[in-house]
Amino acid sequence: VLGLLFVPAGVGLAQYAGAGPLWLAVLGIVLVGALATLAVTGHVTQLRLGQTGRSGGLRFGETGRSGR
């Protein structure tokens, strides 16, 4: 349901449909930016968890199952 709530705000991009080719560049930046942010946040956090040796008794990739 959360995804539905984001839709009306996202449809606002219709007002910028006339930007044409600029959208290709912007979409590229959004994509590269998302991947870069994921990588920096993930690696910095994982590195610090490794350095401090305090993974909270958690093994990488198999903890806190939501049980869903």
Next chain:
Amino acid sequence: MIALIWLPITAASYGAALTLRRRFDSPLLNPTLVAMGALIATLLATGVPYADYASATSPLTALLGPAVVALAVPLHRERETLRRHAGTILVGASAGAACAIAVGAAAAALMHLAPDWALALSSRSATAPISIALAGELHGAAALSAGLSILAGVAGATLGPRWLDLIRVRHPLARGLAHGVASHGIGTARMLDETRLAGATAAVGMGLGGAVVALVLPLL
């Protein structure tokens, strides 16, 4: 009166997009993105102004803020783990948010984009309610900022899990934080499907990342 049909049309579009996603089981068929695309095409084809559409769907938009806040519920169950790693979470979220701002601001400067595009690109990693507020405060374009936030959220939530597998980010705390910072509420919802700890950390990342964006952008 006829504008009211946009609310059920929006819900129906999202429902159809969900069905499409289930039938083809492809992460690229993100329901939010598919519904957005279909509705944008419909608005452009029919010539209906976005203001009319936004007014008709305002009840959905009004629920967005509270729904994003509700994502923080898993925090309570993981509070001990999160408290133990508070320093790491703060450093990771700050580094990620700084990266998000830097990529957007640098790209906008290189391309000589107009200020409203530059602001929307720089604030795209913050959740839509924050980027809309920032656009209002910094004389940006709220619809553009919200739209790019949502695109960033969809991109991160769709590609993020496989991307983090590829670059060997496996710890649930790191995976969750990365999704919260890069793709806010949409990424947090995705992480809640992965593990409870990842979902809780993503909610923290969304809040911290949004706070960094809100504090830093007015200074630039």
